[in-house]
Amino acid sequence: MTRSATPGPRPTLADVAALAGVSPATASRVLNGTAGVSGSARTEVHNAVSRLSYVRQRARASRRAKVSSIAAVVCEDGVRLFADTFFSRILLGAGQALRTGDIQLVLLVVRGPADHGSVERYLSKGLADGVLLISAHDRDPLVPMLRAMRVPTVAAGRPMTPGELPYVDADNRCGAYEAVNRLLKSGRRKVVSIAGPPDMAVGADRRAGYRDAIAEADAVGTIAYGDFTPTSGEHAMQRLLEHHPDLDAVFAASDLMALGALRALRRAGRRVPDDVAVVGFDDAPLALHTDPRLTTVRQPVEDMGEAMARHLTRRLIGEVDMPPATVFPTELVVRDSG
Missing domain, CATH: 3.40.50.2300 (Response regulator)
Structure with a gap:
């Protein structure tokens, strides 16, 4: 009797991009049918999709009767994540807002490109209804990946590309x-x-x-x-x-x-x-x-985290008249150094 092969991990968008020799952002544009990608790159991406038997996973529909879990995706190494209180403060604010709705906040730390596949696999299983994206840099492939998967997302801070994601920020x-x-x-x-x-x-x-x-x-x-x-x-x-x-x-x-x-x-x-x-x-x-x-x-910072969570949960339950940005005023606090 022959044993059936144990299925390996589901291929991700990052795997497709690596096999095709392009960036995840380019692979995402090909799969979305977006213009601005060369014919050769399109061919390589489609060939990689076939060879890997890649099946595009999408998040569940955005209109939900009940939101159960939100993923906070933090794009930082572990050292800065725990050394800079900005992150704990914004997560505290988000957690306080979600607690009233009995929504679980899950922390996903992205230390570099090697972690993108694991984030994609986690989200493709529908384990999180939406994402709070924190500390993403310009041209981070996570952004086109999230858009390709149609995962509702709110960013902490203004994205460098206008209109890329709804966001909450300070002035x-x-x-x-x-x-x-x-x-x-x-x-x-x-x-x-x-x-x-x-x-x-x-x-x-x-x-x-x-x-x-x-x-x-x-x-x-x-x-x-x-x-x-x-x-x-x-x-x-x-x-x-x-x-x-x-x-x-x-x-x-x-x-x-x-x-x-x-x-x-x-x-x-x-x-x-x-x-x-x-x-x-x-x-x-x-x-x-x-x-x-x-x-x-x-x-x-805590108010910003709370606003992010409330914005995302309102989008998830189907509210459509949400502002693209919420910007909080700042205040100069004069002490002894200057």
């Missing part, structure tokens, strides 16, 4: 402008910035707010880049001090990068705020415990 540009404008009006002459990643709208918007204030004051701006971690803020501050020793203020696009900047300034013998003023962004809990206490821009 990052205005918050950054107010912070830098205050530094300039207080008499600081050389205000530099440690900006966030340029492939994330949150980084781009806070950088734009900095530039708005600099241009309005007819000043000269200087920007170094970080990745929202203390180490990147420390390294960026070191570079800025080396190239611009006359700087007297720094706007860091996150409190964690501001913490790194404080370390570099202390090591360089610069007094804060006497020699250099420092302003961060987020109003994370650590802002009350730095030395000196950090002036920062407050964004209502």
